[in-house]
Amino acid sequence: SLSMAVSLSVGMGSRCVCEGYHGTVRYVGELPSTTGEWLGVEWDDPSRGKHSGSHEGVQYFTCRVPGSGSFIRPKKASYGVTFLTAVKKRYGHGLNIEEESEMYVMSEDGSQVTPVEMVGTEKITKKQGDFSELMEASLRGMDVCSAGPEGQLREIFQNLTNLDLSQNLLLSSWNVVAEMTNELPHLTSLNLSENIPLALCDIGGQSAVTLGSSLRTVYLNEMGLTWAKASKILQMMPSGLEELHLCKNQIDGFGSPDENKVLPSNLKLLNLEVNKLSDWSEVLKLTYLVSLRNLILNENRLGTVFFPCNSDHTYFPVLESLSLRMNCIDSWSSVNAIATLLSLHELKFRNCPLVEDDPPLQVRQLIVARIGQLTSLNGSTVTKQERQIAEWYYLNRYLTDWVKSSESDCSQQQFATLHPRYAQLAKAYNLSEEVVKADQHRGGGTALKDALISVNIQCPGHPEMKMVVKKLPTHMTVQNLKGLLQRLYKIDTSCQKVSYCDKRGGKEFEVEMNDNLKTLSFYSMVAGDTILLKWN
Numbered sequence: 001s002l003s004m005a006v007s008l009s010v011g012m013g014s015r016c017v018c019e020g021y022h023g024t025v026r027y028v029g030e031l032p033s034t035t036g037e038w039l040g041v042e043w044d045d046p047s048r049g050k051h052s053g054s055h056e057g058v059q060y061f062t063c064r065v066p067g068s069g070s071f072i073r074p075k076k077a078s079y080g081v082t083f084l085t086a087v088k089k090r091y092g093h094g095l096n097i098e099e100e101s102e103m104y105v106m107s108e109d110g111s112q113v114t115p116v117e118m119v120g121t122e123k124i125t126k127k128q129g130d131f132s133e134l135m136e137a138s139l140r141g142m143d144v145c146s147a148g149p150e151g152q153l154r155e156i157f158q159n160l161t162n163l164d165l166s167q168n169l170l171l172s173s174w175n176v177v178a179e180m181t182n183e184l185p186h187l188t189s190l191n192l193s194e195n196i197p198l199a200l201c202d203i204g205g206q207s208a209v210t211l212g213s214s215l216r217t218v219y220l221n222e223m224g225l226t227w228a229k230a231s232k233i234l235q236m237m238p239s240g241l242e243e244l245h246l247c248k249n250q251i252d253g254f255g256s257p258d259e260n261k262v263l264p265s266n267l268k269l270l271n272l273e274v275n276k277l278s279d280w281s282e283v284l285k286l287t288y289l290v291s292l293r294n295l296i297l298n299e300n301r302l303g304t305v306f307f308p309c310n311s312d313h314t315y316f317p318v319l320e321s322l323s324l325r326m327n328c329i330d331s332w333s334s335v336n337a338i339a340t341l342l343s344l345h346e347l348k349f350r351n352c353p354l355v356e357d358d359p360p361l362q363v364r365q366l367i368v369a370r371i372g373q374l375t376s377l378n379g380s381t382v383t384k385q386e387r388q389i390a391e392w393y394y395l396n397r398y399l400t401d402w403v404k405s406s407e408s409d410c411s412q413q414q415f416a417t418l419h420p421r422y423a424q425l426a427k428a429y430n431l432s433e434e435v436v437k438a439d440q441h442r443g444g445g446t447a448l449k450d451a452l453i454s455v456n457i458q459c460p461g462h463p464e465m466k467m468v469v470k471k472l473p474t475h476m477t478v479q480n481l482k483g484l485l486q487r488l489y490k491i492d493t494s495c496q497k498v499s500y501c502d503k504r505g506g507k508e509f510e511v512e513m514n515d516n517l518k519t520l521s522f523y524s525m526v527a528g529d530t531i532l533l534k535w536n
Helices: 083-091 097-101 121-129 152-156 174-182 196-200 227-234 280-284 332-338 360-370 384-397 399-405 409-418 422-428 433-441 478-489
Strands: 015-018 021-029 038-043 069-072 104-106 112-115 136-138 144-146 162-164 189-191 217-219 243-245 269-271 294-296 321-323 346-348 452-458 468-473 496-502 509-512 530-535
Touching: 015 038, 083 136, 083 144, 083 152, 196 227, 332 360, 332 409, 360 384, 384 399, 384 422, 384 509, 399 409, 409 422, 468 478, 478 496, 478 530
Parallel strands: 136 162, 162 189, 189 217, 217 243, 243 269, 269 294, 294 321, 321 346, 452 530
Antiparallel strands: 015 021, 021 038, 038 069, 104 112, 452 468, 496 509, 496 530
């Protein structure tokens, strides 16, 4: 309403809202055959427009989108509200007369009788009106366009730490944003997402500004930003910024090496989800961010991950978490490259061509085995037991190829390139080519994909229970195995503790089988292994 409108002179480039439609003023003045002043407005929603800025054959202004303009009277538009007005409208400032009139016991005929005293009402009212205690404020879509009188925010909002100014489509000046943030000395998080006018404004035409020095997290999502535009905005960020979110923009690269170093060197989290990155070389331009711990690249167009091996440079030395969901990665060489990030503990990697080649459980095992430092994959903790099972599965899956590769130096080098961690795992599990070859010569199984495997079943500590040899399908679940053991030994499934012992490679290795839904192949069981049955 006009009573809430900011008192300002409307000029070219001013933002306004009329009947729920937002637009930019492109013309202020008179029109022939009319009296009084008109505003020529280019509407954000082209369907609100009636023409492209012309009247009776004369062009008064132009529109980016043809047909998105119209003329309106100044009194029909609103031009935004101050920060304080928006907060009062969103959070209130005490009980009003209408609310007070509800604090009565009403008689049957509708007349007011004795007022009811609400316990704590005075305290609540005082707290609502005391914005000095407000720590978080969401002013999304509130048409904020001004900080108000100088010093007002600093005096009233003494403890505000988190501020959401997203979708404030009348906010079109970075000077105003800087004024707000610099008057909020404890503000640490600021959300400016979906503020297209801020992205479109002429930054070069505004005086050099810096946002509040206390800011640690900033959101600039869904603003249609290219890197050329984003880089200018980022020069306004305080040096202490730690988290930056640039999701759902139009970023496809980071410019030349000399131009791209505009991100604060102290940055710890960078979110570039849903952009247009397709070349990992562009990501490598961010390696100057030596403090970066979390890099989110979900839903881009990246086809490969690599780190030049002929460089002494350490890439992302403290990166702990990497998210690559829904990209175009199709080679295990990318996973091998990820494994070289020595500080990496968390990886999100799904919905890409590479993981579509095998069942999900097997893909997970292969990733866990290839990246030895992972403790979390796709949001799920990698336990010590899962790692052991995954590494055994990986060793068995490529065991034949490993043995064959020993026939020549060239083959060994090729295998080592495809499986850089295999030799390390083989040594850790006491596997040697000589032992494996001898085992194969004796007829030992090495392929998990065999339809049936012959296993021994024993009951340690119960010599009266004779060992049984059974051929079992690798797709049998642990639950079904327990049913078989109940039939063989009359031990109820609820009391059973099942594990298996693998003696290949000259080392005895026992693994608990405590997930009833997993299959024998998940636990990397092969012919000759021994199932151990224990019970309470």
